[in-house]
Amino acid sequence: MDASYLDLLMAQQEEITEEAAGGGGVWVVADVVNGSIAPVTLEGIGAARTLADSLGAYVYGVLLGAGGADLAQTLYQAGADGVRVADDAGLSEFALEPYLHVLADLFEAEQPEVVILAATQQGQELAPRLAQRMGGGLIEHVTAVTLDEATRTVQGAVPIYGGQYFEILACPEARPQFLTIEPGTFPAPFVDSYRKGEPTLLDVEPATPAVRVIGPAEDFEPPPVPLKQAPVIVAAGRQVGGEAGFALVQQLATALGGRVAGDRGARDAGWIEAGQVVDVRGVEVAPEVYVAAGIRGDTFHNAAIEEAGFILAIHPDPHAPIFESADLGLEAEPQDVLPALLEALGD
Amino acid sequence: MDFTFSPEHIALRRMIREFAENEVAPIAAEIDRDHQVPMETMRKLGQVGLLGVCFPQEYGGMGAGEMGYCILMEEINRVCTSTGTNVGAHIGIGAMAIYLDGNDEQKRRYLIPLARGEQFAAFGLTESGAGSDAAAIRTRAVREGDSWILDGGKVFITNGGYADVVTVMAVTDPALGARGGITAFIVETDWEGFKVAREEDKMGIRGTSTAELVFEELRVPHENVLGKVGEGFVTFMKSLDMGRLTLGAACIGGAEMALESAVRWAKTRRQFGAELASKQAIQWKIADIATELEALRSLVYRVAWLVDTGQPFSQLAAMCKLYGSEVASRAIDIALQIHGGLGFSRDFPLERGFRDARIGEIYEGTSEVQRIVIASNIFREHGVRIRP
Amino acid sequence: MRIIVILGRVLDPSGIVVKGSAGRIFVNREEYLIQPADACALEAALRIKDGMAAEVVALPRSPLPDDDILRQAIARGADRAIYLTGPALKAADEAAMTGVLTAAIERLGGADLVLIGSTTLDTGQGQLGLRLAEALGGAQITGAWQVSSADGQVQAVLQRNGRYVAVEADPPVVVTLLPGARKLRYPDGVRLINVYRGVGEVGDALEAWDAADLVDEAALTPLVESRGKEFAPERERGVRASGTPAEMAQAAADALRQRMRR
Numbered sequence: 001m002d003a004s005y006l007d008l009l010m011a012q013q014e015e016i017t018e019e020a021a022g023g024g025g026v027w028v029v030a031d032v033v034n035g036s037i038a039p040v041t042l043e044g045i046g047a048a049r050t051l052a053d054s055l056g057a058y059v060y061g062v063l064l065g066a067g068g069a070d071l072a073q074t075l076y077q078a079g080a081d082g083v084r085v086a087d088d089a090g091l092s093e094f095a096l097e098p099y100l101h102v103l104a105d106l107f108e109a110e111q112p113e114v115v116i117l118a119a120t121q122q123g124q125e126l127a128p129r130l131a132q133r134m135g136g137g138l139i140e141h142v143t144a145v146t147l148d149e150a151t152r153t154v155q156g157a158v159p160i161y162g163g164q165y166f167e168i169l170a171c172p173e174a175r176p177q178f179l180t181i182e183p184g185t186f187p188a189p190f191v192d193s194y195r196k197g198e199p200t201l202l203d204v205e206p207a208t209p210a211v212r213v214i215g216p217a218e219d220f221e222p223p224p225v226p227l228k229q230a231p232v233i234v235a236a237g238r239q240v241g242g243e244a245g246f247a248l249v250q251q252l253a254t255a256l257g258g259r260v261a262g263d264r265g266a267r268d269a270g271w272i273e274a275g276q277v278v279d280v281r282g283v284e285v286a287p288e289v290y291v292a293a294g295i296r297g298d299t300f301h302n303a304a305i306e307e308a309g310f311i312l313a314i315h316p317d318p319h320a321p322i323f324e325s326a327d328l329g330l331e332a333e334p335q336d337v338l339p340a341l342l343e344a345l346g347d
Numbered sequence: 348m349d350f351t352f353s354p355e356h357i358a359l360r361r362m363i364r365e366f367a368e369n370e371v372a373p374i375a376a377e378i379d380r381d382h383q384v385p386m387e388t389m390r391k392l393g394q395v396g397l398l399g400v401c402f403p404q405e406y407g408g409m410g411a412g413e414m415g416y417c418i419l420m421e422e423i424n425r426v427c428t429s430t431g432t433n434v435g436a437h438i439g440i441g442a443m444a445i446y447l448d449g450n451d452e453q454k455r456r457y458l459i460p461l462a463r464g465e466q467f468a469a470f471g472l473t474e475s476g477a478g479s480d481a482a483a484i485r486t487r488a489v490r491e492g493d494s495w496i497l498d499g500g501k502v503f504i505t506n507g508g509y510a511d512v513v514t515v516m517a518v519t520d521p522a523l524g525a526r527g528g529i530t531a532f533i534v535e536t537d538w539e540g541f542k543v544a545r546e547e548d549k550m551g552i553r554g555t556s557t558a559e560l561v562f563e564e565l566r567v568p569h570e571n572v573l574g575k576v577g578e579g580f581v582t583f584m585k586s587l588d589m590g591r592l593t594l595g596a597a598c599i600g601g602a603e604m605a606l607e608s609a610v611r612w613a614k615t616r617r618q619f620g621a622e623l624a625s626k627q628a629i630q631w632k633i634a635d636i637a638t639e640l641e642a643l644r645s646l647v648y649r650v651a652w653l654v655d656t657g658q659p660f661s662q663l664a665a666m667c668k669l670y671g672s673e674v675a676s677r678a679i680d681i682a683l684q685i686h687g688g689l690g691f692s693r694d695f696p697l698e699r700g701f702r703d704a705r706i707g708e709i710y711e712g713t714s715e716v717q718r719i720v721i722a723s724n725i726f727r728e729h730g731v732r733i734r735p
Numbered sequence: 736m737r738i739i740v741i742l743g744r745v746l747d748p749s750g751i752v753v754k755g756s757a758g759r760i761f762v763n764r765e766e767y768l769i770q771p772a773d774a775c776a777l778e779a780a781l782r783i784k785d786g787m788a789a790e791v792v793a794l795p796r797s798p799l800p801d802d803d804i805l806r807q808a809i810a811r812g813a814d815r816a817i818y819l820t821g822p823a824l825k826a827a828d829e830a831a832m833t834g835v836l837t838a839a840i841e842r843l844g845g846a847d848l849v850l851i852g853s854t855t856l857d858t859g860q861g862q863l864g865l866r867l868a869e870a871l872g873g874a875q876i877t878g879a880w881q882v883s884s885a886d887g888q889v890q891a892v893l894q895r896n897g898r899y900v901a902v903e904a905d906p907p908v909v910v911t912l913l914p915g916a917r918k919l920r921y922p923d924g925v926r927l928i929n930v931y932r933g934v935g936e937v938g939d940a941l942e943a944w945d946a947a948d949l950v951d952e953a954a955l956t957p958l959v960e961s962r963g964k965e966f967a968p969e970r971e972r973g974v975r976a977s978g979t980p981a982e983m984a985q986a987a988a989d990a991l992r993q994r995m996r997r
Binding site for chain 3: 096121124125127128129131132133136137138139140141155157158159160161162163164165166167168169170171172173174184210211212213214215216217218220222223225232256288289291309310311312314318323324325326327328329330331332336337338340341343344345
């Protein structure tokens with residue numbers, strides 16, 4: 001069999017025909033970013049697929065935007081059984097009232113069992129209003145789901161205190177069950193490029209956004225955050241590789257949106273100020289993420305980073321004490337890995 | 348006996364702790380290193396009303412009583428002894444004298460701005476020849492018409508370098524001595540004849556002003572006599588009694604700081620394969636500090652209750668000061684030892700605490716004087732009079 | 736202008752230790768804070784009040800065992816606070832609270848502006864403010880750094896696509912404030928003492944309202960319930976990445992991205 005005949009065979013089998021919908025189903029509201037479907041939406045379709053299969057229901061995607069109807073195929077390929085598209089100039093960028101209007105009318109008519117949105121700006125603004133309007137329950141920032149089949153209730157794991165533990169929440173009676181899912185926590189679904197379908201176009205009634213953009217807030221400066229409260233810190237040590245190494249540390253800090261700090265050696269070298277020295281004799285820090293580049297890690301430094309959430313250490317000496325404190329250690333010269341790290345983060 | 352703090356005092360403590368951690372702790376090392384009074388922080392304390400914590404609301408204060416003042420001293424001294432000392436001298440002896448013995452006019456004129464932190468106070472008693480022997484002061488006040496002319500000087504006056512108002516003790520009748528010969532005056536520091544001669548360069552509490560004051564033909568109007576002429580000794584004894592209690596409260600803060608540091612280091616530092624906290628020698632030291640701290644806490648807050656309920660407290664106040672200063676000194680010494688070499692480093696705050704604690708056993712009545720006060724009170728109850 | 740501020744309380748996370756391996760949460764020091772984002776909302780309300788005639792009323796985000804944070808709000812400058820009580824309120828979730836709060840706001844005579852934190856420190860939920868916006872029929876501005884009022888309208892500064900943007904809406908508006916937007920001012924000492932003693936100018940500032948007087952019990956039934964806890968695997972330190980520098984860098988990048996998504 002040659003490739004073109006195989007294509008034809010596959011294409012014929014994967015044309016999705018939607019059964020007459022009688023309501024219900026697991027619906028996913030798509031996020032469109034820079035003209036394409038956001039990865040979190042596909043993760044949502046994957047999660048929806050798993051739930052729908054156990055519920056014996058269909059997966060539907062909803063796409064709002066302007067002129068992006070061809071994006072609907074991506075949703076089919078990820079596993080949607082049906083796609084509704086609202087195509088209107090007024091929906092080209094997310095604004096609450098126009099999007100809410102379309103979705104509220106749609107869900108009122110379709111009465112979903114479960115609605116999944118992304119825990120993005122869009123999803124987080126829409127979900128509570130939809131839930132309130134329809135009398136549904138909402139569980140936000142879900143990182144994993146299971147299904148209580150007896151009651152057809154979704155059980156969502158929600159991170160508490162930033163993920164120190166998870167609370168399992170469920171909405172046993174109210175319907176629809178709304179969920180916002182945390183990007184990057186659900187597996188990306190298998191994308192079947194042969195799967196396709198015919199999306200349904202929705203009528204869009206225009207609605208004016210209630211919040212008007214006046215313009216850029218040029219003079220606005222957010223309040224300064226002291227180093228000991230900074231959520232991300234990239235610190236340089238004596239073995240960072242001189243000025244060049246320190247420059248890479250600065251670049252990494254910028255890339256991660258974090259602050260630059262260092263050990264006493266960095267201060268002695270003149271790269272940082274006294275207020276940036278991470279040490280029990282300097283500043284004790286508790287960031288979510290701490291990167292120690294070229295810091296050997298003496299007791300006084302390591303004691304000052306005990307409360308850090310995640311420590312990445314880069315040092316050429318495999319016996320450096322910093323590795324005992326680090327969650328992940330790279331035994332290498334900072335100058336050898338930092339450029340590659342910056343590149344990997346750039347994607 | 349109900350040993351719980353009232354809701355307003357619990358709320359007050361929380362407010363002061365928040366203030367202390369956000370406003371006072373960050374400047375503690377700097378004011379010590381640069382020998383600076385934290386003027387801006389003092390003003391902020393005034394703005395939220397804390398510099399009038401114990402004074403009645405009708406005189407610009409918060410009305411939280413001596414209990415509230417002890418809480419303030421504990422919480423501020425827990426993070427910075429220098430700032431605590433500035434506050435203590437301002438409220439506890441400077442403004443307090445005016446509150447205890449001032450007439451209504453004087454309270455309205457002086458106490459209100461002091462309570463609001465719009466002005467600052469100091470207490471002018473000590474002289475080069477009159478420390479523990481406070482009655483041996485030589486500053487002279489001579490009546491001239493409707494004013495008094497003061498000549499002399501004072502030494503080691505906390506806040507003396509920046510106070511707006513100083514309560515000065517002067518001899519008005521040398522023949523009578525302490526009983527009838529000393530008068531208290533409210534002196535405004537911008538008056539002609541009042542001079543700040545110099546600042547002491549001290550071992551500790553370097554974030555405070557400890558000044559030498561000089562009075563040269565300083566004219567004080569008669570309406571600024573605090574209390575009655577000749578009864579100054581009583582005024583200053585009353586103020587010092589109050590001051591002793593609150594110094595005990597300050598020492599709770601100092602000891603707490605020492606204990607917290609010691610515990611934190613003991614659980615972090617590992618030697619010989621285990622944390623210091625697992626070694627009995629360290630555990631026992633910590634238990635000792637903690638026990639003394641609790642005993643001090645009970646003593647101080649009980650005496651604060653005695654003051655707020657109008658009961659006699661003088662003897663117990665002396666015990667607060669005596670015990671408190673010794674507990675704080677022992678605690679910081681132990682904490683420094685537990686930190687080892689790190690404790691000796693100027694980059695680590697413990698050595699500052701060590702230097703700051705030393706003055707506790709000396710100022711506002713040395714430990715020796717406190718012991719004499721306590722013993723005289725005991726023997727007097729048994730009919731024996733002791734003279735120092 | 737009437738500004739409603741919604742305040743919640745949270746257990747100070749520095750006083751708790753989560754032991755995943757034992758499946759337990761140890762509360763070593765039980766101290767409660769005002770939800771950090773809600774504290775920013777209160778400060779934002781007080782700043783507006785600094786500049787114009789406004790009444791700031793504090794309401795609770797969730798059922799509270801005592802009125803302490805409401806008293807704190809008054810000590811810091813709120814004009815009034817309403818403590819919602821009643822046994823039926825105990826299990827209320829965001830949906831149930833929306834009903835009670837809407838009724839309470841109505842009983843107060845409505846609100847021009849409702850300020851609340853954009854997220855909670857513990858549960859990370861941001862839905863309450865927006866549910867309220869829906870129930871009140873108002874506009875919503877989410878994740879604001881700053882909020883002000885001029886010419887009868889509400890202005891705010893947000894961050895969208897990495898830039899700071901100024902927006903505006905007509906009242907009634909619900910604005911959710913980011914944690915870290917503004918530091919909450921200290922209480923006024925006299926106000927603090929008086930509100931805890933229930934005397935002076937602020938003696939009547941705190942009122943207790945029974946939730947049953949505001950809505951039926953049915954409306955107080957929570958929609959969402961907890962079905963237990965799950966613990967993440969214990970933190971493993973000392974893990975080394977292997978391979979070439981490029982491979983190590985990739986592993987590091989993946990780990991950082993994972994971590995920073997939270």
